[in-house]
């Protein structure tokens with residue numbers, strides 16, 4: 001038995017290859033669409049082809065006789081079943097929230113809104129019938145862009161949201177900012193668009209529901225980042241099912257990036273269909289459905305202004321943003337462009353005054369909610385673009401301009417003017433490491449040499465801070481969150497010394513099944529092979545809040561640590577009892593419990609686990625068993641930071657941007673598993689670079705999605721990206737037991753700004769172009785260069 | 799309509815609708831769910847398998863077109879106890895996160911290594927441009943393929959690596 005050979009290796013910090021991988025590399029992963037329940041039916045959604053339309057009627061008979069068709073469900077069936085609106089999970093003062101029915105009843109509000117559902121014997125037959133269903137639509141006027149939607153004469157998306165404004169929100173002191181602007185030496189102003197993105201996890205969403213009438217129990221397999229949240233919403237707010245009679249299992253999930261946090265219409269529909277049909281019902285999205293139904297990201301129209309004094313020290317930063325919320329508000333929608341954005345608009349700088357104003361606007365587009373980074377990439381973009389513009393205006397090097405405005409190490413904990421208290425940080429070492437790693441002076445020299453040729457170079461240096469590890473429950477409660485954001489962990493030790501860990505966090509690629517056992521193996525001092533992590537099943541674990549906001553390690557990992565400490569505390573008591581020593585005389589070292597100074601008298605973890613269960617000899621009054629649960633509520637957010645640098649080469653004849661090099665130095669505190677951390681950074685960089693260079697969820701002005709497949713929505717492919725150079729500084733978080741911070745989103749939070757600034761650095765040096773909106777497609781860049789040269793040519797002629 | 803397809807060395811005969819795609823035949827009729835579906839426009843490569851030894855997106859092939867052919871899927875590449883060098887490479891180099899694109903990546907890479915035992919970074923990236931990965935940023939996928947090439951160069955043929 002391996003437990004008898006307890007080891008002392010430190011697992012924390014090792015680049016172990018992942019325990020979960022054998023199943024994935026051999027094709028044995030178990031994703032929702034892989035699951036078959038005998039007798040299951042299949043559902044196909046009928047989705048509105050119009051951005052806004054009245055539903056005058058649906059002729060169920062048009063398909064009910066078709067082969068294999070078992071049922072057609074409409075909005076009326078939702079009403080008849082007493083099913084409630086899908087709720088919003090974060091309320092703001094005076095927030096206007098339109099109803100969000102699982103199936104639209106009288107009005108479809110975006111292309112892709114569900115107006116009916118066909119249930120049939122096979123997926124193909126369901127889709128055949130869905131295509132044939134007669135729906136009498138009456139198209140209504142519609143609007144896609146936030147700026148257009150607040151115009152006086154704009155079409156109204158929902159009658160109960162007059163003027164399409166769902167909320168007005170602000171943070172910071174507008175007067176203090178104005179006072180700084182009044183005395184400023186220099187100011188700059190930018191108009192920025194942070195375009196709509198579509199998350200595009202490669203596994204499309206899927207759900208499979210089963211109902212057992214005899215017990216009244218429901219089982220839902222679904223592609224979720226947070227199965228407990230789904231159960232809570234479905235049970236308490238939407239379906240009115242006793243919470244303990246709904247088991248939600250989120251098996252292997254093929255990427256989430258935020259898009260699998262939310263309570264979607266389809267999950268409600270599957271549960272209802274399973275009950276009505278008396279058979280299991282499955283739905284799996286086609287990619288073309290994902291484009292019009294997965295929650296989308298970003299979509300800000302923003303004006304920024306910065307003021308500095310005569311020494312180039314920042315005085316104030318002002319932000320005014322229109323946030324496009326789309327047609328409905330889903331789980332975190334109101335929080336993303338406010339508390340996860342406005343509070344981050346201070347960046348890494350000592351800014352005496354900051355003010356951020358945000359208007360949340362409803363439009364006839366797919367709803368917008370958290371997508372990797374959620375508000376923080378938008379904040380970083382607003383600041384870091386403006387900082388570059390200011391550096392240009394001052395004629396200062398962008399790296400040095402940043403450096404002299406950094407919050408200093410001795411300033412922490414640092415209270416920003418926009419509510420957050422940064423717990424710890426040391427920004428300069430990360431900057432210097434990045435500059436050295438990328439050979440910054442040589443890049444600038446190369447840029448000079450290339451000037452005027454048809455290949456120009458752009459270099460960026462951006463520094464970011466983000467707030468993650470969501471979140472202190474009482475604080476977010478005050479801010480409007482309708483949920484707690486602590487995390488739980490259960491540690492179950494078996495008589496044989498084998499251990500199962502349970503967490504309310506969820507891995508959909510992040511490597512929990514390796515990282516969590518690494519933490520446990522160190523604390524219990526047993527081989528990692530004896531430990532497995534279970535997650536993603538509300539039937540097997542204590543309550544939890546899932547994975548988003550880079551919270552798994554900082555909050556879920558901390559909960560695990562606390563539970564493990566309870567186990568070792570009890571184990572030590574049992575060991576002391578077995579060794580006939582007092583607890584204070586027993587130490588837990590090198591995998592054994594032994595009497596200090598008498599190293600031959602020891603008990604292994606296995607001995608203790610066995611006795612805990614045999615209970616033949618336990619300390620007086622001790623309960624048998626060896627199992628502990630912990631609920632951990634963080635004291636603050638955690639604040640990862642770092643410096644990212646991008647190097648782009650632009651072909652001025654074609655406008656094509658080549659991302660030549662990318663380097664970054666991140667600080668996420670101590671690394672549990674460097675291999676996993678680097679993987680997170682790589683993927684994050686790719687998604688941010690995708691935003692900067694290619695991706696755009698483009699709509700026409702009426703709300704028709706123009707980029708509705710992989711033909712039009714351009715995500716980076718292997719041959720579009722370079723190898724990344726990655727390093728770290730380590731500044732532990734002072735307030736959680738592991739010292740760890742999040743790393744799941746940093747890459748994305750920093751990289752869209754880094755790549756954007758590199759492109760603009762090239763265009764500014766070559767042609768004096770101060771700003772251009774992402775994505776920097778060849779056509780857009782080529783036109784900008786041509787126009788600027790035409791302008792310059794003309795100027796020379798005059 | 800009856801088709802017989804040799805999948806991972808075994809013949810399977812099934813009655814399929816003419817419109818059944820090979821990927822659905824594999825997943826739904828044979829329950830070989832290691833082959834994934836990521837799109838409906840033949841652009842993600844999650845469904846890549848080998849048909850008569852060539853990497854093919856199985857969502858672009860009808861099951862009836864594969865009648866009488868040899869198909870190899872990820873399930874036929876190796877087992878946890880006897881991995882193909884590419885499976886080892888992806889594991890060692892952290893070439894996967896959610897694992898959804900991984901079977902397709904491995905099948906597409908296997909074709910590359912068959913024709914090019916020692917591909918450069920650029921050749922690997924070019925060859926895999928038909929396969930989307932949203933998690934890894936591709937960095938470790940490139941390293942995984944390079945690692946597999948090294949194992950194979952050292953004669954480390956494990957799994958069912960003698961690729962047909």
Ligand code: FES
Pocket residue numbers: 834835836837838839840841842843844845846855856857858
């Ligand atoms: S499923 Fe996307 S290419 Fe086949």
Ligand code: FES
Pocket residue numbers: 202254255509893894895896897898899900930931932933934
């Ligand atoms: S590992 Fe998730 S898509 Fe590639």
